[in-house]
Amino acid sequence: MAAENLEAFFSDTGKSLGTEGVNRSEETIRRYGENTMACGDVMPAGVVYPASTADVQAIVRAANTHGIPLYPVSTGYNIGLGSRAAARAGQVVVDLGYRMNRILEIDEKLAFAVVEPGVSYQALYDELVRRGNKLMLDVTSGPPQGGMIGNALDKGAGYTPYFDHFGFSCGLEIVLGNGEILRTGDGALQSDTLANWHTSKYSFGPILDGLFAQSNYGIVTRMGVWLLPRPPMVRSFHFAFPEDSDLEEVIELCRPMKMSNFVPTLFRVANDLYLCGSEGESAEYHASKGKKSISDDGRRALREKHGLGAWNVSGAFYGPSAAALEPMIQRVRDHFGQSGKAKYIDHADAGGVGPLQVAINAFSGIPSLGELGLLKWRPGGGNLWFLPGTPMDGKIANEFQRICRGIYEEHGMDYMVMNVCGPRFARGLHVMTFNREDAEERARADACYRKMSEEVARRGVYVGRAPIQYHDFHMQQAMPVYRDACNNVKTALDPNGVIAPGRYGIG
Numbered sequence: 001m002a003a004e005n006l007e008a009f010f011s012d013t014g015k016s017l018g019t020e021g022v023n024r025s026e027e028t029i030r031r032y033g034e035n036t037m038a039c040g041d042v043m044p045a046g047v048v049y050p051a052s053t054a055d056v057q058a059i060v061r062a063a064n065t066h067g068i069p070l071y072p073v074s075t076g077y078n079i080g081l082g083s084r085a086a087a088r089a090g091q092v093v094v095d096l097g098y099r100m101n102r103i104l105e106i107d108e109k110l111a112f113a114v115v116e117p118g119v120s121y122q123a124l125y126d127e128l129v130r131r132g133n134k135l136m137l138d139v140t141s142g143p144p145q146g147g148m149i150g151n152a153l154d155k156g157a158g159y160t161p162y163f164d165h166f167g168f169s170c171g172l173e174i175v176l177g178n179g180e181i182l183r184t185g186d187g188a189l190q191s192d193t194l195a196n197w198h199t200s201k202y203s204f205g206p207i208l209d210g211l212f213a214q215s216n217y218g219i220v221t222r223m224g225v226w227l228l229p230r231p232p233m234v235r236s237f238h239f240a241f242p243e244d245s246d247l248e249e250v251i252e253l254c255r256p257m258k259m260s261n262f263v264p265t266l267f268r269v270a271n272d273l274y275l276c277g278s279e280g281e282s283a284e285y286h287a288s289k290g291k292k293s294i295s296d297d298g299r300r301a302l303r304e305k306h307g308l309g310a311w312n313v314s315g316a317f318y319g320p321s322a323a324a325l326e327p328m329i330q331r332v333r334d335h336f337g338q339s340g341k342a343k344y345i346d347h348a349d350a351g352g353v354g355p356l357q358v359a360i361n362a363f364s365g366i367p368s369l370g371e372l373g374l375l376k377w378r379p380g381g382g383n384l385w386f387l388p389g390t391p392m393d394g395k396i397a398n399e400f401q402r403i404c405r406g407i408y409e410e411h412g413m414d415y416m417v418m419n420v421c422g423p424r425f426a427r428g429l430h431v432m433t434f435n436r437e438d439a440e441e442r443a444r445a446d447a448c449y450r451k452m453s454e455e456v457a458r459r460g461v462y463v464g465r466a467p468i469q470y471h472d473f474h475m476q477q478a479m480p481v482y483r484d485a486c487n488n489v490k491t492a493l494d495p496n497g498v499i500a501p502g503r504y505g506i507g
């Protein structure tokens with residue numbers, strides 16, 4: 001990319017957006033390059049701030065004219081997966097959220113909201129509370145400043161019945177790579193009024209929405225989000241299991257409760273370090289200079305301090321009153337009680353345990369900061385998420401635990417994982433916290449990530465989402481026909497390849 005092309009791009013964009021629409025200061029470039037990944041910072045060429053869909057079109061058209069690669073972010077809190085860092089150095093970050101941050105609509109009768117890219121979980125939650133708290137949105141247990149559009153497009157998820165954020169979105173507006181505007185679903189109708197854009201997912205013709213999740217085919221400027229009526233009462237339940245190997249039984253116990261949909265939330269099945277790790281720095285880190293995983297004694301001490309187990313199950317029921325939910329809690333207690341080793345922690349007691357309160361908030365659609373404590377488990381700010389999954393079969397889940405725990409230990413990392421369980425499948429949220437300031441530890445974290453990816457792939461398991469530094473690596477694990485199909489769609493929708501080349505290994 002020639003320097004004069006870049007100058008011409010920023011000059012054209014400045015004319016369309018005004019001076020507040022462009023920032024190329026050293027400080028801004030440094031800030032937008034920061035992230036928590038092992039690859040180091042990834043500096044963009046500058047940042048542009050559209051205020052409308054028309055501005056986004058102007059940016060995309062200028063990028064086509066001058067051959068400039070763009071990198072869109074919405075709220076930019078994709079921590080552990082790239083933050084706001086571009087797919088490749090030198091791309092121009094399009095920060096949509098800074099000025100396009102309006103809640104366009106809340107329909108209280110049909111329970112949906114329509115948002116621009118900058119609307120965060122916290123902002124929509126606050127607005128719903130302001131309107132009387134009649135509706136509940138599904139939140140992540142990550143940063144409250146993360147947002148609905150960026151999270152859904154990255155196939156992020158929460159924990160209530162509306163956990164699948166892309167699945168519970170409805171109707172997108174997209175600026176394609178050629179600068180044209182596409183509306184998906186019922187929005188495709190040629191009409192000035194659209195009655196069902198954000199209420200009907202499947203309309204006439206192919207379902208194009210999915211093309212814009214984990215891809216780089218367009219820039220999404222508007223999205224419908226479905227909301228739940230807020231239940232009058234949420235009652236959580238929690239069980240602590242003593243041994244690592246109890247995971248097998250835990251998965252077997254969770255599956256029927258989800259298969260019949262008796263438990264409406266997903267199960268959070270978190271190990272000791274996933275929960276205790278958000279409560280303070282590792283007491284053993286400095287003694288081994290970060291070269292060793294925490295000892296079994298160290299883990300035991302943490303479990304005792306917080307009253308938790310090697311594995312900890314959390315879920316919740318919704319209903320009109322605590323009394324109405326009591327029989328359901330009793331049934332789930334009887335069910336988990338069959339194991340003879342589950343320690344029950346009730347809703348009130350769980351409220352006094354920081355990491356369990358995070359679970360209660362997540363089940364209640366309340367954004368919270370607690371889990372961000374995981375980033376401080378080791379010093380130096382490094383954080384990667386490794387996101388494979390397991391069928392809901394206890395034996396298989398336990399085998400993956402054995403493999404991944406072994407690889408963490410081989411690399412001197414601390415094994416932190418939460419299996420988020422549905423009826424047939426559990427996503428394994430593996431946290432890697434490491435000292436990013438220490439080159440040797442950084443290299444170990446990177447090697448650990450790659451080895452786990454290769455080992456699980458050998459057993460037929462793909463990741464569901466990945467830190468951007470590994471997008472090319474994971475795309476190389478796909479069958480060639482899949483890679484070609486992704487690249488062919490890219491050519492059709494973004495012929496000059498201006499939108500996020502390299503994101504998810506495409507273009």
Ligand SMILES: Cc1cc2nc3c(=O)[nH]c(=O)nc-3n(C[C@H](O)[C@H](O)[C@H](O)COP(=O)(O)OP(=O)(O)OC[C@H]3O[C@@H](n4cnc5c(N)ncnc54)[C@H](O)[C@@H]3O)c2cc1C
Nearest residue numbers: 074075076077078079140141142146147150151156157220
């Ligand atoms: C402790 C911790 C806990 C976490 N828990 C969860 C969790 O429970 N669930 C979960 O899903 N995640 C979780 N995360 C990961 C992450 O922080 C969140 O998913 C966060 O919401 C994503 O950031 P964002 O919403 O700001 O998206 P953004 O950073 O705005 O977007 C993510 C990516 O999507 C693409 N994109 C964004 N907007 C657009 C657009 N308009 N058009 C085209 N492409 C776009 C970009 O490539 C961007 O980099 C957690 C992270 C941490 C550190």
